[in-house]
Amino acid sequence: MPNRRTFLAAALLVPASAHAQPARTPAPAPAAQREALRRAVATHILPRHAAFAEATRGFAAAAATAAHGPAQMDAARTTWIAAALAFQGIRHLRFGPMEERDRGFRIAFFPDVRNSIGREMAELLRAADPALVSPEAFARGRVAAQGLPAAERLLFGDEAARLAEQRFRGTLLGAIGANLAVIARDLETAWTRPDAPYGTGMEGTPDGPYRSPQDGLLMLFKSLSGGLEFLAERQVARTLGPSLREAFPRRAEAWRSGQSLALVRASLAAQQELWAAAFAPMLAAANPTVARQVAEGFARSAAAAGRIVPSLESAVVQAGGRAAVEELLRALGTLRRLLGERGAPALGLPMGFNSMDGD
Amino acid sequence: MTGIGRRSALGLVGLAAARPAPAGGPAFLSAAADAGGGWRAVAFGLDGAMRFDLPLPARGHGAALAPGGEAVALFARRPGEFALVLDPVTGRRRARIDRATGRWFCGHGAFSIDGALLYATEIDGAGEGVVGVYAARRGFARIGEFATGGADPHDIRLTPDGRRLWVANGGIRADPRLPRVRLDLESFESSLVQLDATSGALIARYRLAEEEETLLSLRHLAIGADGEVFVAMQHEGPRHERPPLVAATKGGALAALEAAPELWRTLDNYIGSAAAAPDGELVAVTSPRGGAGLLIEARTRRVRARFAMADGCGVAAAPGGFVVTSGLGGAALIHAHGARTELAGERLGRMRWDNHLVPL
Incomplete structure (x- = not known):
């Protein structure tokens, strides 16, 4: 006969379904959780995405003409700052729309521990090929050279003065501006589209990434x-x-x-x-x-x-x-x-x- | 300090061997948090029953069992102020070791093979690593220290013959005055070192080959069947990179294990704990961030099984496999072939289990 203690211990090994209580307060009712989600979407996520979309539109417009003169350059700098600040409003929301298509990395490749930004920008400036900086091309690659940090280098970096001289710098800056505005618009759309806004999915769907x-x-x-x-x-x-x-x-x-x-x-x-x-x-x-x-x-x-x-x-x-x-x-x-x-x-x-x- | 004296290191072998096994089968010790957020040291059996449960002054981390089960030392989490030496059966406190001036515990330790010495990983005020050496039979007085040759020493293990120590230098610089702030996550140097257990002399230093070294911090250790060391790592580089997270020594080198990229992906660039079976044939690693763990065959270096455990981190060898605990409460026995059985016990489920689990 097996030792009684061994037998008892074996009997107490139970299947997963009988898992013990969780080590936390019981969760609030789903209705309260749904309300919390809706508050977050309405008072934080939507307005912050709208602000980022608006700031990037302003930056895109200014970036397109930044190489035309000092006043335009100043305007591009001011709007870059506004866009960079607005991005802080949503950067922590690093899931769903921000994860899709590497949008977070494409907006701000940071930290850049391997100098990818410098390398990719140098490639683009050397090639000086507008086809490489179209939104379609940016969607396919060169993640580091298409966002706010690359634009910052063009506008505030050591070689900012060359923006007016080296034509492709202006082209690249304009392309980054347009690209950011597209990404910001797509992000906002993901949260506001009437058919299936992302926030509604977060309340739970049977087959979605959020069950509850x-x-x-x-x-x-x-x-x-x-x-x-x-x-x-x-x-x-x-x-x-x-x-x-x-x-x-x-x-x-x-x-x-x-x-x-x-x-x-x-x-x-x-x-x-x-x-x-x-x-x-x-x-x-x-x-x-x-x-x-x-x-x-x-x-x-x-x-x-x-x-x-x-x-x-x-x-x-x-x-x-x-x-x-x-x-x-x-x-x-x-x-x-x-x-x-x-x-x-x-x-x-x-x-x-x-x-x-x-x- | 230079050496410890051969006599104290080797002279007491066998003294503690005759202690009877604690009643009720195998038991396990872990730091934990209770429902009210209080920090505790808790031991439980495979039956899910608590063996002991005592409050800690601050959050605990790893523990080391003396050979023969004479005592168990539980360390505060880095930068730690204390270690407690407990009776492994009753939990009764035998000693409290306060940190030495200018030294902070890093959360892990190991006893010498005769149980006479306790080694603890520690940092100095600049984040450089030392192994603090404590005399178990002199009230755990600190009798010296060895340099680890790197910053951020973390796990420490004795070689099976008892003559050497393995220490993982995580490499991430920290300032003990800024608890848990990690400075410089992009140019750190992590290494695995082997030290002479008596003199502290640096015998060997291992680093990953340059092409494999993608900002990996070497942190937790398990000793395999042939005495080789398995190193569980954490990746601090860009999130889109997914390097292998386990490496092992082979000959004079340290090499990353080969596994399908999706296996590494399930670990989310982070392994929190590692343990080897007593015969060293199987090594388990856990990733609380990935909510998953792997069983690795030590000789073939192949991943045998993957298991899921939300916030699973603590892992310890148990008859037939490994016990894995969860920070959300609860524990499971992961059998050597990957099957799983939840451990019962209401209090086991209510306690939030911290990073490490040690067999008593």
């Missing part, structure tokens, strides 16, 4: 967590480097235009907006203490970003400035851990802390 409103809400939560991580690690920490002597101000996202810090603040504000729209009301009902801590975490992060002066690039090469940048990183880290360790379980979302913040 919870799946949709989980995607938004992951966007927020991933967005805050990207902001901290890629947009901020990589400029800091291990020490003052090893700082990398030129790893800042937009050092040529001096907009890196403005982009950081814009991204944080957009993600705060998503939190407030989708999750804050649900969490306030489920766990007011954690809800208050998250709100404070966003406020603390925004305040820390506000104390970095005058720019990210100059802050990281000065002791006092580094302290301010470090304070922002601390605040963002605390906020992100709070979302993963307390927020997700309290919201009943199956977002594990191993995926969110592992080693």
Whole structure:
């Protein structure tokens, strides 16, 4: 006869269907989750996509004539900044329409650790072939040379003065502008098309990528967590480097235009907006203490970003400035851990802390 | 520090061998979080019953069992302030090791083959790696340290003969004053090193071949049947790249395993944990981000099976396969051929299981 203990242990190995209760608060009712999704779409996703589409239209118009003179160049620069800031409003929504056709990478290939932008731009400028920069050609390849960072180099880089001299530079800039406007329009259309807007799919369909409103809400939560991580690690920490002597101000996202810090603040504000729209009301009902801590975490992060002066690039090469940048990183880290360790379980979302913040 | 003295390293072999196996079959220890967000160290059996469950002052990470099951050391997550030495049967606390001045625990450790020494991966204030050496029978006093020859040391394993240590230098620089902020994710140098367990001398350093080294951080280790080391990695480069995430030593080199690209894709550029079966024939790796794991045959270096586990990370050898835990609660036994059985137990399901699981 088998040892009683072995027998018992074997009997307790049960099939998946009898899985134990989850380690989190029961999820809110699907209706509440659907409401949260709709709030996020209506008050965050749609207006931010409309703003990006409008900003890229303005940039496309200005980019087309930027090579014609100093005033036109100034207009192109101003509209580039507006488009880059508007992109921060949606960049964290890195799923669905943004993932399709590599749109996120095509809008902003960042970070560019292998100098793909420089290499691809050099190829295009050398070839000087308009057929290589048509929207169709851009849809097929040269992901790095068709977005905001490439345009920034043409407008703000060391060789910006050559925009008026080297004709193909102007052609490339115009092509990037037109391309960005098309991508932005397609993104907006994906969320607004009357037949099957993306946000409705996020509420759940039997065969779609989201089976329930919870799946949709989980995607938004992951966007927020991933967005805050990207902001901290890629947009901020990589400029800091291990020490003052090893700082990398030129790893800042937009050092040529001096907009890196403005982009950081814009991204944080957009993600705060998503939190407030989708999750804050649900969490306030489920766990007011954690809800208050998250709100404070966003406020603390925004305040820390506000104390970095005058720019990210100059802050990281000065002791006092580094302290301010470090304070922002601390605040963002605390906020992100709070979302993963307390927020997700309290919201009943199956977002594990191993995926969110592992080693 | 230079050496530890051969006597203390080798003189106590066999002292702890006679301890009886704990009642109730195999047990496993993991750091965890409870429903209220409290950090805990929890041990459970295959029957799903809790063996012990105690609060931790902060989030825990990996653990190391002393040979013979005398004690188990559980480390705080990096940058860690403490390690706790527990009785593996009752969970009773035997010692608390506080970090040394200017040193922070990295979450992993290993005992020497005689149980006399505890080795812990640690960083200094600049993020450079050391192995802290603690004397188990002197209240875990810190008696020295070895340089690991790299930044961000993480997992550490003893060679089967007990004479050497393997350490994975993740390479990602961090400043302990900025907890969990990773600096410089694009020009880091990650390596696998072998150190003399007595003197700390660097015996060998392995890096991936240049064409394979696409911003991979070498982080977790498992020792295969022939003493070869399997290295589980994380890719920090562009997201559209999907490099192999497991490498293994062979002769004097470290080479990435060959597997179908879609297998690597399911791991989402991130392996969180690795474990080998006691005979070293099978190695398991888990990806909480991919919600998946792989079973790898150590000798053929082929992937035998893939399994799914949402937020699955902790993995430990168990009779017949591996136990895998989930950060969403629950655990499953993944059988050696890939079949799966959920472990029962209401508390097992309610606890959120952290990165690593260690057999007791």
